[in-house]
Amino acid sequence: MNDFLQSIIDRDPAAKSKVSLILTYPGVKAIFFHKIANFFSIAKFDLIARIISQLSRFLTGIEIHPKAKIGKNLFIDHGMGVVIGETSEIGDNVTIYHMVTLGGISPSINSDSQREIKRHPTLMDNVVVGSGAQILGPVIIGKNAKVGANAVVTKDVPENAVMIGIPARNVGTTSGEFKPYAVTEDSNEK
Numbered sequence: 001m002n003d004f005l006q007s008i009i010d011r012d013p014a015a016k017s018k019v020s021l022i023l024t025y026p027g028v029k030a031i032f033f034h035k036i037a038n039f040f041s042i043a044k045f046d047l048i049a050r051i052i053s054q055l056s057r058f059l060t061g062i063e064i065h066p067k068a069k070i071g072k073n074l075f076i077d078h079g080m081g082v083v084i085g086e087t088s089e090i091g092d093n094v095t096i097y098h099m100v101t102l103g104g105i106s107p108s109i110n111s112d113s114q115r116e117i118k119r120h121p122t123l124m125d126n127v128v129v130g131s132g133a134q135i136l137g138p139v140i141i142g143k144n145a146k147v148g149a150n151a152v153v154t155k156d157v158p159e160n161a162v163m164i165g166i167p168a169r170n171v172g173t174t175s176g177e178f179k180p181y182a183v184t185e186d187s188n189e190k
Helices: 002-011 017-025 028-043 046-062
Strands: 101-103 133-138 161-164 169-173
Touching: 002 028, 017 169, 028 046
Parallel strands: 101 133
Antiparallel strands: 161 169
16 A cells, blocks of 8 residues: 555655545545455455445546456546446556546447457556546557547557547657656657
């Protein structure tokens, strides 16, 4: 828990103390509830897992499906409106800003054929996803990639890529160091 909280302080200049993170950051609370919901989901108590997930959504404005796989030190900054779908996989040290969706595609079309298959994104380690971005389908976002605010990603993204626009396009590479809002100085020039 200490490493998790320190990772947020390292990425957020507004973070003043670990106590304030626990008491006031909805992303911290959502991760806490997800760990509990995920435990019940793995134990096949799906209804209890979903109830915990929905309670967390009510309290934080962040919806994380109990079956989503989340690595170490996920930082959901601000958080309101974040949706993380059932088969999403998130690596270590990922940062997600508010209004981001890690969603599937065509869920209402032939739902039976989509059960038990991968239909949500995979975010590798150190990915940053800017506010309002939509990452849709079973795509893979490579290590250290940055997805800019309001981008719509429907195809795989290579490591170290900077993606912007609708549909998202690669406008360069990143050094891998953390840049808030997933935009680098170079990406503004293109």
